[in-house]
Amino acid sequence: MDAVTTTLMAESDWTRTLSQPLRREAWRTYLYFLLASALAVVGVAFLFAAGLASGLLLATLIGIPLLALVVMSGRAWNRLYRSLARLTGAEIEAPPPFARPPGRLQTVAAALTDGVGWRSLGFVALHSVVMTPVGYGLILAVVVCASAVASPLVFLVTGQAFITIGEPIDSLPIYLLLSLAGVAGLYATGWLMLAASRFDVWMARSLLGASDRDRRVGQLEKARADVIDASAATLQQVERDLHDGTQARLITVAMALARAEEHFAASDVGRARTLVSDALANTKDTLTELREIVRGIRPPALDLGLEAAVATLAARNPLPVEVSVDLAVRPSLGVETMAYFCVAELLANVSRHSGADHATVTIRSDPAELRIVVQDNGSGGVQVGTGSGLTGLRDRLAMLDGQLTVDSPDGGPTVVTVSVPPGSDR
Structure with missing residues (x-):
């Protein structure tokens, strides 16, 4: 049964592969090929005209701003080709936007050195060089093959030989053979169009999309923004806790002590002692709240190191937790704190949601x-x-350039892995 199923699956894969030039997705790719071939010709004309105009006017005051405008036009070509690539189902990541500095001279200088614009113009040039001859050749092949496919019908309707191979052909069987050859040619041309389109999209992805450096800069900018937001949220939470909890308790203590002083002055010692006792209780509660607030910023257990802090977390967890720590390099202060809270949150998830009896x-x-x-x-x-x-x-891990992966199939076990640079060099 397994062998039969494997054979049927293999046949299905072969059928799907052989029918690929006839599938609906392929027709969208053919449309992409036609439009890309037309744009290749337009690109040749644009680059020639823009290059000639910029070169002739480069010695004048108009030439440099014109060249900057040509470079910035590369971004327009970039958007056009990325939109066109969606016809093939490809999604090309957008490059970072142009950061326009203040001042006209600074803007012209930034435009002249815009890497995205130059890369986009480079793609337009490469695309034009490759796709102009390829597009012309394959479109011509489609026209020839389509004419061969329709040749028997044309011959029957007109009764005239309109194809010449050395001499005019006036035989219907030969036209039928030419029609079969045309069908095979169209099929082969379809494969060539698909291959050319995929190569062109690969070039577009390489030259038009965001580079690794752009992605890295974007990640760092997002991480910086997240750090700022997280710091602001933490400060806001600490301020709220101090204002609504600790400050209110201290005010109550101060008021109780003031009233106690009045009672002592009036020789009402019993009432004064009660007030002092209440103030002492409030003071203890206030100290407890302050410890909780401080623990939320950086747990005191981390003063003894991450190993001792994690061991304390495991001991407090309602489930048995086995801990193994081997720190060849001690992490930086921020990474160590983040690691502690990661373990705390993951163990909390285990005890609340997993249904496990061991971790x-x-x-x-x-x-x-x-x-x-x-x-x-x-x-x-x-x-x-x-x-x-x-x-x-x-x-939160992304703020420190860290990653989190989860491997949790149904039925378990669940394995959560956190990896982050230790920051020991900072």
Whole structure:
């Protein structure tokens, strides 16, 4: 039964592959090929005219701004080709936008050195060089093959030989053979168009999309913004806790002591002692709140190191937790704090949602990476973004250039891996 199923699946794959030039997706790619071939010719004319005008006027005051405008036009070509590539189902990531500085001279200078604009013009040139002859050749092949396919019908309708191969052909069987050859030619041309389109989209993705450097800069900018937002949120929370809790308790203590002083002055010692006792109780509660606030910023347990802090977390967890820590390199202060809160949140998820009866925490570090692995024997099925709290944890790790991966098949076990640069050099 397995062998039969495998054979049927193999035949289905071959059928799908052979029918690819006839599928609906292929027709959108053919449209892309036609439009891209037409744009290749337009690109040749544009580059020639723009280059000639810029070269002739470069010695004048108009030439430099004109060249800057030509470079910036590359971004327009970029948007056009990225939109066109969607016909093939490809999605090309947009490059970073042009950062226009203040002042006209600075804007012209920035435009002249715009890497995205120059890369886009380079793609237009390369695309024109490749797609002009390829497009002309394949479109001509389609016309010839289509004429061969229609040749028997034309011959029957007109009764005249309109194809000449050395001499005019006036035989219907030969026209029928030519029609079959035309069908085969159209099929082969379809494959060539698909291949040429894929190559062209690959060039577009390489030259028009965001580069690795652009992506890295974007990630760092987002991480910086997240750090600023997280810091502001933390400060706001601390301010709210101090204002609504600690400050209110201290005011109550001060008022109680003031009233106690009045009672002592009036020789009402019993009432004064009661007020002092209440003030003392409020003071203890205030100290407890302050400890909680401080623990939310940086747990005091981390003063003894990450290993001792994680061991304390494991001891407080309602489930048995096995801890293994090997820190060849001690992380930086920020990374160590983030690692502590990662373990705390992951263990909280295990105890609340997993249905597990056991968990393990493994922490390893080297000069390149701090790796945290939290595993449980629960029911599994954990996914990022399904209310497990892992989305926020992943976003916070991104602030430190870290990553979070989850392996949680249905039925378990669940393995959550956190990797982050240790920052020991900072």
